[in-house]
Amino acid sequence: MTHEANSNTPFDARRSRWAAVLVGIGVMAALDEIVFHQLLQWHHFFDFSTPAFGILSDGLLHAFELLAVVVGVFLLLDLSQRKRLSVAWAKAGFFLGMGGFQLFDGVINHKLLRLHQIRYGVDPLMYDLVWNAFALLFLLIGAWLWRRARIAR
Amino acid sequence: MHASHHAAPLDWLPFLLVVLVTSQYLAAAWLQRASGSGWSLWRCGFFLLGSALLAIAFWPSLMAWAHGDLVGHMTLHLLIGMFAPLGWVLGAPVTLLLRTLPQAGGRWVVARLHGRFVRTVAHPVAALLLNVGGMYVLYLTPLYAASLESPALHYAVHLHFLLAGYLFCWAILAEPDASPHRLTLRFRLGVLFAAIATHGLLGKLMYGWGFPRGTGHALEHVQIAAQWMYYGGDLAEGLLAVVLLTLWLRRPAARREGLLSPAAR
Numbered sequence: 431m432t433h434e435a436n437s438n439t440p441f442d443a444r445r446s447r448w449a450a451v452l453v454g455i456g457v458m459a460a461l462d463e464i465v466f467h468q469l470l471q472w473h474h475f476f477d478f479s480t481p482a483f484g485i486l487s488d489g490l491l492h493a494f495e496l497l498a499v500v501v502g503v504f505l506l507l508d509l510s511q512r513k514r515l516s517v518a519w520a521k522a523g524f525f526l527g528m529g530g531f532q533l534f535d536g537v538i539n540h541k542l543l544r545l546h547q548i549r550y551g552v553d554p555l556m557y558d559l560v561w562n563a564f565a566l567l568f569l570l571i572g573a574w575l576w577r578r579a580r581i582a583r
Numbered sequence: 584m585h586a587s588h589h590a591a592p593l594d595w596l597p598f599l600l601v602v603l604v605t606s607q608y609l610a611a612a613w614l615q616r617a618s619g620s621g622w623s624l625w626r627c628g629f630f631l632l633g634s635a636l637l638a639i640a641f642w643p644s645l646m647a648w649a650h651g652d653l654v655g656h657m658t659l660h661l662l663i664g665m666f667a668p669l670g671w672v673l674g675a676p677v678t679l680l681l682r683t684l685p686q687a688g689g690r691w692v693v694a695r696l697h698g699r700f701v702r703t704v705a706h707p708v709a710a711l712l713l714n715v716g717g718m719y720v721l722y723l724t725p726l727y728a729a730s731l732e733s734p735a736l737h738y739a740v741h742l743h744f745l746l747a748g749y750l751f752c753w754a755i756l757a758e759p760d761a762s763p764h765r766l767t768l769r770f771r772l773g774v775l776f777a778a779i780a781t782h783g784l785l786g787k788l789m790y791g792w793g794f795p796r797g798t799g800h801a802l803e804h805v806q807i808a809a810q811w812m813y814y815g816g817d818l819a820e821g822l823l824a825v826v827l828l829t830l831w832l833r834r835p836a837a838r839r840e841g842l843l844s845p846a847a848r
Contacts, residue, residue, distance in 0.1 A: 476790045477808055486786050493779035496821050502829040505842060512836050544732065 439517035442509060443579070445525035449505035454527020456499020458568075459492075462535060467546070477546040485541035491539070495531075518582055522575035529568030536562040597641040597738065605634040608676060611683040621681065626674045626759070631672025636662045637745070650731065653800050653808035657815065664744035665819035669826065672752040702763045705726070707774040710754040712843040714747040715781045722785065729793035752780070755823060758830055761819060768840045775827070779820045786813030 472508040480488075509515035536558060539545045548557040584759070608630050615622035639645065640662040649655035681689050695701060703709055721727050722742060730736040753760065755771050788794060789809035793802050800808075831839060 459704055464590070466663055475813075476787060478791065486784065489780040489784035489787065492783045492817075493776045496779055497776055497824055500821060500824040500828060501772070507608070508836070508839065508842075509750065514648055 431567040434443035440514065441517050441519070442514040444517045445505065445509055445514070446516040446519040447526075449502050450504030450523030451527035451530070453506065454502075454524040454529075455538065456495050456502060456527075456530040457524075458528040458531040459495035460499065472552065474546045477544065479496075480543065480545050485542060488539070488545050489581065516573070516579070518579035522572050522579050525568050525572030525575055527572075529565050529570075529572055532565035532568060535560060536565055553575050592670045593734075594643040594646065596645065596648075597741065598638060600773045601634055602639055605631065608634075608674065608679065611679050611707065615679070615682060621677065622682075625680075629670045630674025630676065631670075634666040634836065635672065640667065641741075643736065644779040650737065653795075653804060654799060654811055657808045657812045659741075660744055660812070661815040661819060663741055664748035665816070666822075668745065668748035668752045669819075669823060671749060673759065673826070674754060675759040696761060703765055704750055705754055707751075707754040707771055710747065710750040711778050714751040714788055715778055715785070717743055717747055719785055720781070722789055725797055726819075728797035754825060756827055756830065768827075768842065771827065772824070772831075775824055776822065779817070782816045782820065783813055786810065786816065838839075 462473075498540065506515060506520065540547060540561075541553075546553045548561055589751075597649065599631050609627065613624040640659045645655075649659045656682045677692075681692060684692060686768070704713065721730075725735075726740075754764075755764065755775050757764065757766065757771065786809050789812070790806050793805050794809075798805075
């Protein structure tokens with residue numbers, strides 16, 4: 431990892447990746463909020479079977495998502511102003527962030543913390559499988575972009 | 584529920600105070616421009632924006648509506664406590680005051696600004712406690728129900744929203760009026776993170792457990808208000824984060840503080 435952050439290289443691969451991971455996390459969280467909470471109204475704002483710890487951790491996660499997208503975008507702008515942004519690495523980071531967040535949401539939030547289910551009044555198994563399959567798809571795209579960025583270097 | 588009352592002369596007081604403060608600001612800005620020292624029209628614009636939001640929020644018939652309606656109360660709370668203070672902070676009123684006052688008055692203000700009281704309340708953590716902590720106290724205790732009965736308490740609550748919101752925005756941005764503290768951007772972002780998390784958590788608590796209680800509102804109405812507070816708060820705090828980082832990005836790249844790992848830069 432560290433050998434790429436050499437200050438002589440024109441691009442800052444590490445920062446480009448991490449900034450884009452933050453944006454990916456924030457964008458996925460925003461999509462989740464817009465599509466599943468607001469448009470479809472499958473997710474619920476509050477699930478009374480959530481343990482207290484889940485509500486607390488949701489507050490922290492929510493704050494993280496909101497700041498992640500803002501900080502990530504400004505970090506990318508900063509890199510681009512300094513002419514050190516690597517678009518190839520940023521793309522890889524973006525998809526890894528999206529997929530990573532989706533998987534985290536699908537496994538930790540929905541299943542372990544039971545913040546809310548994907549949809550109510552149905553057997554959630556199929557929904558969970560599709561949800562996490564999408565997460566893996568994004569992660570695979572991210573891994574493929576990562577490989578491309580490494581070869582192109 | 585609550586009988587809508589007609590605006591008494593005293594109900595105009597908050598609105599008139601906003602008009603008074605704004606006209607003082609504009610007069611001072613005009614003096615600066617006329618004397619050749621100059622004063623940014625952007626700052627005037629931001630200050631006016633804040634004043635306009637306050638003028639709307641303090642319009643007596645709107646306040647009377649919000650008095651009997653929790654969703655309306657949350658709307659005014661967002662305007663008074665979050666959006667308007669951001670505009671006022673960006674208007675740099677303290678800098679303008681110091682430039683306008685004669686020397687003796689300026690020294691007095693500077694002494695107050697560097698005094699223990701302002702230093703304490705202008706620290707981001709203290710401002711967070713006053714701002715979000717105040718909201719926990721207001722909505723989770725019988726204080727909110729009591730503020731519906733007592734006009735003095737009602738005004739005190741709204742004055743607190745404005746002052747605490749102003750302190751919080753100023754403490755986080757630490758600009759354009761010079762802050763008495765020199766804190767890193769990462770620390771201030773951390774405090775903003777804590778504010779978003781605790782504000783969101785309060786929204787969930789209010790939704791789940793039906794706070795504030797004793798208002799005579801149906802649970803559904805309280806839940807709508809709680810959700811509105813949750814998303815409206817996100818919007819305001821997200822905007823504050825955008826402003827904070829915009830100010831950061833406007834600096835020359837060489838003088839920009841590192842965000843991910845300051846040591847590496």
